[in-house]
Amino acid sequence: MVIVIKNNSSEPIYDQIKKQILDAIMSGDIKEGECLPSIRRLARDLKVSVITTTKAYNDLELAGYITAVQGKGYYVSERSNEILYEKLLEQIEYHFDQAISISKKADLTEKDLMDILKNLLKQEDA
């Protein structure tokens, strides 16, 4: 797993760590059931404070992506990919929802809306 920190970014360091671990899970770079580096080891490797890495791991644990095993450390949850997938679906639904309410303001028909989507998909393929 590759984690690199930007010290002068406006994005908090714990967010950077979270995002990169999620990316690694999604890309299959770390697999379900696999062990993550310990909070303190990761802090030392990244030269960031222990509180920062603790916060990143706590957030990931709360969201269900990783699981703490007493005395052993943190593991990628069995369901982590499923949760990620659900999160992505949620995001898609949210954005479609936004598009629908905008289309109503513009008085578009269902067909107009579908045409836009089809066109966009075509462009993406090309």
Added chain:
Amino acid sequence: MLNITNLCKEYEGFKLDNVSFYLPKGYIMGLVGKNGAGKSTTIKSIMNILDFQGEIQVNGHGNIADEMTVKQAVGVVVDLPFFPITFTLEQVGKYAGAFYENWDRDTYYNLLNKFGLSAKKKVSELSRGMGVKLQLAVALSHKARLLVLDEPTSGLDPVARDELMDILMEFIEDGENSVLFSTHISADLEKIADYVTILSSGKVFYTGEKDILMEQYDIIKGDYSKVDDKMKKDLIGLRRYGDSFEAMISKEKYKLYDVNSFQTESAKIDDVLIYAERSDS
């Protein structure tokens, strides 16, 4: 790990005023403040080399009542090593070995080797950076639980500073040890410190998690005529120039005011220090 309660010390032109803070086991705390703010006095009090009022405990042991227990548990890095300057590092090892119950001779020689220090060298021949490394070698060889460092990075080049940061992070990695270090180089702090205590004119201006501090204050700038009387009381370290002003304000309080009238940016540790000092003078 380290618990300081109502530490007071007064001498001419200087007062350490009810300084209290707590450093838990397994973490690093930075002690910051401008020269004369009380950093060294606090550290000397922990080392029990000057009289003070208040209480200092290391792992529940008072540093006066249980002086020997505390001295065994604390490793110290100061400007000038305590060891006689005519000693070779080999002699320093013998001297420390006689004093510390948990002395591990092998660790000492391994560390000297790792730090590139020859046992034949004399204390008087060490550079500032080597002196820091020698004291670290001694502290780590007597299995100190708490490392107290007074301005360890000043006078070190960037490479040596980076090495030192790595040694400190390695030291706390198992979660059993803690580090208190004073500094005025905030870049070191912004990276590795878990906790920060800011001293300003002998008082604690802030003590707590570094991440919380860094989200606590804004620097605010703008047209001074738009600042009402109520808001004036919430400005820290106000400076006026022409019709404009700049100051620090807690983000919490800032929300109460007409947010669009002013420009703000998050305050870094250096900013907090500067504005805290200014508000005091």
